[in-house]
Structures are given as C-alpha cells and as structure tokens.
Amino acid sequence: MAILSSASSNVIDCDIHPTVPSIDALLPYMNEHWQDTIVQRGVHELETISYPKNAPLTVRPDWRPKKGVPAANVDLIRKQALDPFGTSIAILNCLYGVQLLMSEDMASSFASAVNDWITAEFLDKEPRLRASIVIPTQSPEMAVNEIERLANDERFVSVLMLVMDENPLGRRLYWPIYAAAERHSLPICVHAGSTYKHPVTSVGWPSYYTEDYASNAAAFHNMVTSFICEGVFAKFTDLKIVLAESGFTWFPAHLWRLTKFWRGLRAEIPWVDRPPIEIAREHFRLTLQPIDAPPTTEQFEQLMNHMGSDEMLLYSTDYPHWQFDETNVIPEGIPKDLAIKIMEQNPKNTYPRLSAPLNNGIDQ
Amino acid sequence: MNIDILSHEKNLLKSRARIAVADCDIHPSPKSVEIEIFPFLSKRWQEYMKTYGVIYRQGFPTGPAFPKGQPNAARRDSYPTSGGKPGSDLAFMQSQHLGPNNIQLGVLNPLQCAQGVQNQDFSAAYCNAVNQWQIEQWTSKDHRLKASLMVPYEDPLASVKEIEKWAGNEHFIQVLLLSRTAEPLGQRKYWPIYDAACKAGLPVAIHAFGYGGAPVTGGGWPSFYIEEMVGHAQNTQSLLTSMVIEGVFEKFPTLRLILVEAGFAWLPALSWRLDKLWDRMRDEIPQVSRPPSQLIREHVWLTTQPMEEPEVSNQLLDTIEWIGWENLLFATDYPHWDYDDPSRAMPIKIDKHQKESFFLNNALKLYGLEQ
Numbered sequence: 254m255a256i257l258s259s260a261s262s263n264v265i266d267c268d269i270h271p272t273v274p275s276i277d278a279l280l281p282y283m284n285e286h287w288q289d290t291i292v293q294r295g296v297h298e299l300e301t302i303s304y305p306k307n308a309p310l311t312v313r314p315d316w317r318p319k320k321g322v323p324a325a326n327v328d329l330i331r332k333q334a335l336d337p338f339g340t341s342i343a344i345l346n347c348l349y350g351v352q353l354l355m356s357e358d359m360a361s362s363f364a365s366a367v368n369d370w371i372t373a374e375f376l377d378k379e380p381r382l383r384a385s386i387v388i389p390t391q392s393p394e395m396a397v398n399e400i401e402r403l404a405n406d407e408r409f410v411s412v413l414m415l416v417m418d419e420n421p422l423g424r425r426l427y428w429p430i431y432a433a434a435e436r437h438s439l440p441i442c443v444h445a446g447s448t449y450k451h452p453v454t455s456v457g458w459p460s461y462y463t464e465d466y467a468s469n470a471a472a473f474h475n476m477v478t479s480f481i482c483e484g485v486f487a488k489f490t491d492l493k494i495v496l497a498e499s500g501f502t503w504f505p506a507h508l509w510r511l512t513k514f515w516r517g518l519r520a521e522i523p524w525v526d527r528p529p530i531e532i533a534r535e536h537f538r539l540t541l542q543p544i545d546a547p548p549t550t551e552q553f554e555q556l557m558n559h560m561g562s563d564e565m566l567l568y569s570t571d572y573p574h575w576q577f578d579e580t581n582v583i584p585e586g587i588p589k590d591l592a593i594k595i596m597e598q599n600p601k602n603t604y605p606r607l608s609a610p611l612n613n614g615i616d617q
Numbered sequence: 618m619n620i621d622i623l624s625h626e627k628n629l630l631k632s633r634a635r636i637a638v639a640d641c642d643i644h645p646s647p648k649s650v651e652i653e654i655f656p657f658l659s660k661r662w663q664e665y666m667k668t669y670g671v672i673y674r675q676g677f678p679t680g681p682a683f684p685k686g687q688p689n690a691a692r693r694d695s696y697p698t699s700g701g702k703p704g705s706d707l708a709f710m711q712s713q714h715l716g717p718n719n720i721q722l723g724v725l726n727p728l729q730c731a732q733g734v735q736n737q738d739f740s741a742a743y744c745n746a747v748n749q750w751q752i753e754q755w756t757s758k759d760h761r762l763k764a765s766l767m768v769p770y771e772d773p774l775a776s777v778k779e780i781e782k783w784a785g786n787e788h789f790i791q792v793l794l795l796s797r798t799a800e801p802l803g804q805r806k807y808w809p810i811y812d813a814a815c816k817a818g819l820p821v822a823i824h825a826f827g828y829g830g831a832p833v834t835g836g837g838w839p840s841f842y843i844e845e846m847v848g849h850a851q852n853t854q855s856l857l858t859s860m861v862i863e864g865v866f867e868k869f870p871t872l873r874l875i876l877v878e879a880g881f882a883w884l885p886a887l888s889w890r891l892d893k894l895w896d897r898m899r900d901e902i903p904q905v906s907r908p909p910s911q912l913i914r915e916h917v918w919l920t921t922q923p924m925e926e927p928e929v930s931n932q933l934l935d936t937i938e939w940i941g942w943e944n945l946l947f948a949t950d951y952p953h954w955d956y957d958d959p960s961r962a963m964p965i966k967i968d969k970h971q972k973e974s975f976f977l978n979n980a981l982k983l984y985g986l987e988q
Contacts, residue, residue: 417836453835454855457800471851475834506882509925518843545890555935
C-alpha cells in the first residue's frame with residue numbers, strides 16, 4: 254500500500270488545500286476601499302458549505318491541530334502534507350468562497366487578496382509549493398486580468414475554477430479565460446465545489462451534506478460534457494483540464510454514454526469531429542483522491558482497463574480532506590510503474606511550468 | 618439510432634434470434650388529445666386546456682426547452698401509415714414492433730403530458746384521464762401491453778388517491794413518475810406515494826425527463842440537446858442518491874424502484890462513492906442502516922436503453938457483473954430515435970440463462986407475471 258515515498262524521489266501532489274485562517278489575514282492584501290468595506294459592513298468569513306469545518310471529511314482527524322485553524326500555515330503544510338509523503342512539489346488549490354460572491358468587484362478584490370496571501374505566506378516561504386490562480390469567474394474580463402497579473406510568476410501553475418459555477422464551464426462566455434490560460438501554459442483546474450448559484454442537483458437542494466458532496470461527481474460528468482460539446486478543445490487545442498477531487502471511477506461509463514449520443518446527435522455539434530472519449534482522454538486529467546473504489550482489487554484492475562489510458566491520473570493527497578488513512582494514497586491494483594507515472598510524469602506532462610526553470614516573476 | 622429499418626426488415630428478420638422479449642419502455646401517444654383524452658376529462662378541464670394549454674415549469678408551451686434531434690424525438694420510420702404521431706396507432710405498433718421483435722410484455726410509459734404540470738388540480742385530472750385512456754386504447758386491446766399508473770407526483774396526496782383508485786387493477790403494473798421533480802425524490806414530501814405503491818404491490822418507475830424547474834446541471838443550463846440527453850443519467854443519479862440517503866428504503870422495505878431510460882453503466886461508480894461517503898458521514902445519516910450499494914442492489918432495477926457502448930465491448934460485461942444481471946430490464950424506447958434494437962443491443966456473447974434473464978425473465982419476475 255504505502256509504496257509511494259520509496260517508489261519515487263520526485264512526488265508531485267496536484268491537489269492540497271491551504272485554509273484562509275480568517276478574513277483578517279486577507280486585509281493586508283486589499284486596497285483601502287475593500288479594507289473599509291469589509292470592516293464597516295461586517296463581511297463574514299467566506300468559508301463555504303462545500304466543506305463544513307467540523308465535518309469528518311473536511312479535515313482528517315490527525316491533521317486537526319490542537320489549537321488554531323487546520324492547514325492554515327506553511328509549517329503545518331510542511332509537517333503534514335509534504336514531509337510524510339516525500340513530496341517534492343505540491344500544488345495549492347485554495348478553496349475560499351470567492352466564486353460564490355454576487356458582486357464581481359468584491360470577488361475580484363478577494364481573488365487578488367487570496368493569491369497575494371498565498372504568495373507571501375506559502376510560495377515565498379517554501380520552495381516545494383506551487384499554486385493555482387484563484388479567479389473571479391463572475392467576470393471573465395476580471396478573471397483574465399488576474400491571470401495576466403500573475404502569469405509572470407511561474408510558481409502559479411494553473412487556474413482554479415469550481416465545477417458548479419453559474420454557467421456550464423464549456424460555455425463561450427468563459428473562453429477568454431481559456432485563451433489566457435493557454436497563452437501562459439496554464440491548465441485549468443476544475444475543482445469540486447459549488448458557487449451555489451443553482452441547486453447542486455437537477456432536482457433541487459438536498460437535505461444532507463453527504464448528498465451535497467456526492468453531487469460533485471454528477472457535476473463533473475456534466476462539465477466534461479459541456480467542455481467537449483461546446484468545442485473548447487477544437488478552439489484551444491493545447492488546453493488541459495484537471496478535474497480535481499472529482500473521483501475518477503465514473504469516467505469510462507460517462508464517456509461511453511456521451512460517445513453513444515454523439516453518434517446520434519453529432520449534427521448538433523459539428524465541431525466535435527471525433528469520438529468524445531478520444532477527446533476526453535487527450536484533454537482531461539483527474540486527480541487520484543478521492544478514489545470511489547470498487548470492493549475488490551480485481552474489479553479495480555478491470556476499472557483501470559476501462560479508463561483506457563495510463564496518462565490521465567495525477568497523484569494527489571487532497572490534504573487536509575480525509576480521503577485515506579496513514580500514507581495509503583495509492584490503492585492496491587495500481588502497479589508500481591503506473592504509480593510512478595501518476596506521481597511524476599503525468600503531472601509534469603500536464604503542468605508545463607513544473608518542468609520549466611522556475612521564474613518567480615521578480616527578475617522580469 | 619435513426620436508420621431506415623423497414624427496408625432492411627427481411628434481412629433483419631433472418632438474422633434475428635427471435636428470443637422472447639419484455640420491452641420495459643414503450644411510448645404511446647394519443648392520435649389527438651381532443652378525440653382520445655377529452656372523453657375522460659370533465660368539461661371544466663377541457664375548457665381550461667383549450668384556453669390555457671398545458672403549462673409546465675419551462676417557457677415554451679408547444680415544445681421542449683431543448684429542441685429534439687428529430688421531430689417528436691421519433692424514429693423516422695415510426696410514423697403510422699394511417700397518419701398521426703409515432704406511437705399513436707396500435708395496429709402499426711403491432712406490425713412494426715411487437716410482432717417482429719417477439720415482444721411478450723410491453724410496458725407503456727406515456728410521456729410529456731400530464732405530469733409536472735404547474736396547475737396541480739389539472740395535473741391530477743389529466744393523469745386520471747391518461748390512465749383511463751391507456752386501458753381503453755391499448756391494454757384492453759392487446760394483452761401483451763401493460764399500463765403505467767400516472768400520478769401527479771408534485772401533489773402526493775392526489776397521487777395517493779389515484780393509486781388507491783386503481784389498486785388491484787391488472788392493467789397497471791407500475792406507478793410512473795418523471796425524474797426531473799421539483800425536489801429530490803427522497804424527500805418526505807414524496808413518501809406517501811411510495812407508501813401507497815407498496816400497499817398496492819406496485820413498483821415505482823421513474824422515467825428520465827420532466828419539468829422540475831432546476832437546471833439540468835448543478836452548474837446551470839447547458840447549450841445543447843445532447844447535453845440534456847446525456848444529463849438524464851446524472852439527474853437519475855441525484856434522485857437515487859436522495860432516495861438512498863434519506864432512508865426511503867429503510868422506511869419502505871418492500872419498495873421496488875425502476876429507473877427508466879437513464880442508462881446503467883454509471884451505477885457502480887455511484888454506489889462505490891455512496892458507500893465511501895456513508896462510511897465517513899454515518900453520524901449525519903443514521904437513517905441509512907446499511908451500505909448504499911446493498912440497498913441499491915436489493916431495491917433498484919434499471920432499464921437498459923440507451924445501452925452504454927464501450928469501445929471494447931466486453932467491458933460492458935464487467936459493468937453488468939458489478940451491477941448484477943438480475944437488476945437489468947431490457948427496453949427499446951420505441952418509437953424514439955435512440956431506440957435499442959433487441960437483435961443488436963447486446964453485442965456480446967452471453968449464455969442462455971443470462972440472455973433470457975436480461976431480455977425477459979427479470980421483467981416477468983419483477984412484475985409478478987411469471988407463468
């Protein structure tokens with residue numbers, strides 16, 4: 254089970270989560286107007302119902318510090334997320350409710366503040382860390398500005414979006430974001446979570462957190478459909494989409510279905526000129542954890558065959574979320590050479606900036 | 618798919634293994650609502666319908682939010698020679714589908730009419746009319762055909778009345794709901810329907826589609842019909858998740874659920890996900906007494922159309938093994954364009970027992986129609 258740290262000396266963890274300890278931590282990175290606004294209006298913390306802070310899944314028990322906020326500083330991340338796993342590089346995907354805000358101006362201010370906080374508190378302090386750029390998806394124009402503002406700093410290696418935004422992610426209004434990302438060799442990281450602009454299911458709001466979390470998988474199905482059917486990859490031929498904290502065992506069955514319907518309905522989407530399952534294997538990558546795994550190793554091996562590619566999975570711990578115990582990140586049924594590919598080569602092939610010499614933008 | 622089947626009929630007949638088939642999803646239509654349905658509606662509702670039409674939770678009164686891939690979503694060769702809509706002529710259905718495909722049992726699922734209608738009283742009256750119409754025009758004339766008991770599910774008390782009205786009537790073999798409901802189907806609001814169905818000894822079938830008002834994805838409305846069609850499977854996953862997590866199967870241990878026209882290959886991954894989450898969040902959902910995968914295996918059946926088609930066709934066998942052969946019910950979706958032909962739908966060699974279960978016996982057993 255715990256073969257990983259001995260198996261490779263170059264482990265790349267593609268999905269870990271730093272916590273914004275409080276809104277106060279962001280104030281130094283905002284202009285006077287927003288500092289005033291947040292204090293005068295008593296703006297609340299932007300933690301979201303996607304991860305209720307005391308829910309078992311949100312933080313693994315042994316990763317809850319006795320005092321203070323989990324995963325909120327670089328020391329905790331070193332001690333819990335990097336060292337025990339022999340991680341050489343880890344990508345920070347900060348899940349703070351920026352994308353949920355109704356005002357695009359407020360969202361833009363928060364996005365910049367989060368990115369600058371990540372730079373100062375993590376990237377500048379720990380050379381093993383990289384990050385995704387948080388963008389205000391409420392305004393594609395402002396989102397592009399934020400990408401352009403940070404693109405010179407190559408410690409930012411991707412662009413973060415939530416799987417449930419106000420519109421399906423393939424829709425053309427988001428395309429300026431994809432153009433900017435492709436221009437700067439940044440994949441788009443689509444992460445579990447909702448902006449809650451719509452009910453999380455197509456039948457309305459559920460009753461339990463368990464359902465909310467489960468619904469992410471359906472939304473990932475929907476967004477794979479959307480990216481492909483809208484023709485995002487016909488337009489942005491180099492773009493990679495990383496589906497993070499998505500689970501992956503649903504992937505083959507969904508693409509079988511989409512490909513079958515494409516055969517019957519391709520006249521509606523003529524820019525999709527080859528089977529969606531081929532497009533999907535080329536452009537989508539999925540992080541390893543959580544694994545919604547079948548009960549037996551034999552079934553897991555069959556499922557891995559159904560995936561039809563050894564290039565799609567990217568190693569991730571999903572720290573501090575509780576997806577596994579100890580250091581058992583890689584499940585039975587993944588042979589050692591594939592494990593090494595998942596930990597090292599697949600991430601490098603997905604994030605061009607992980608292979609390039611590091612430029613933090615300061616020397617430019 | 619949309620090919621000209623009639624002209625190849627002879628060739629098909631030669632190659633077709635004429636195994637007896639239960640088709641668990643056939644869509645009948647009235648030739649004309651005024652001629653065939655109005656006789657079962659009161660004067661008040663006839664006038665209402667003429668004046669206001671049928672108003673669903675969507676903007677277009679005369680067609681779906683996403684225009685279909687074909688007129689009426691139908692096979693081009695399914696228009697009856699006598700005129701009228703596909704699925705509106707029994708004799709034509711018999712000669713095109715029931716006879717040549719050796720259909721022993723055909724389950725009628727009338728769609729896009731009485732359910733999910735905004736006006737609750739009208740929905741109840743309309744469902745009742747369609748129920749009477751199914752007997753009058755279809756099941757009393759061809760005993761291979763069985764009717765679905767239409768209920769106005771957004772008004773569960775009216776639904777219970779409709780179920781009680783027909784309980785014990787041999788023409789009806791299931792209660793029918795659409796999948797796009799206003800709230801997740803596991804929620805308490807809908808429980809009286811499950812209670813009444815169990816008491817009447819009827820399984821509850823949930824057919825993909827409908828008009829709940831929420832976008833078909835948790836991230837808003839997509840652009841294309843293909844996205845909505847593919848999305849029915851995610852929609853069905855959401856309602857099944859709700860029913861499992863709310864504890865519906867604990868509350869109604871004899872409930873049998875049939876998921877219609879949403880595919881099936883997605884079920885294993887969903888079950889594994891729910892098992893994992895159940896294990897992690899048992900303190901939140903103590904009403905779920907056992908791993909979700911077990912509850913699903915015991916309570917849930919799925920119709921097969923549209924069958925998923927892997928590039929390596931044998932991979933479908935792995936998937937069916939994971940689900941369980943006995944949980945699948947063959948369906949064609951006649952007369953719709955994405956019809957699965959029984960002679961071609963199972964592209965893999967399977968043994969005689971599996972074949973008979975898959976195409977016929979699972980359905981006869983579930984519906985209590987075994988000889």
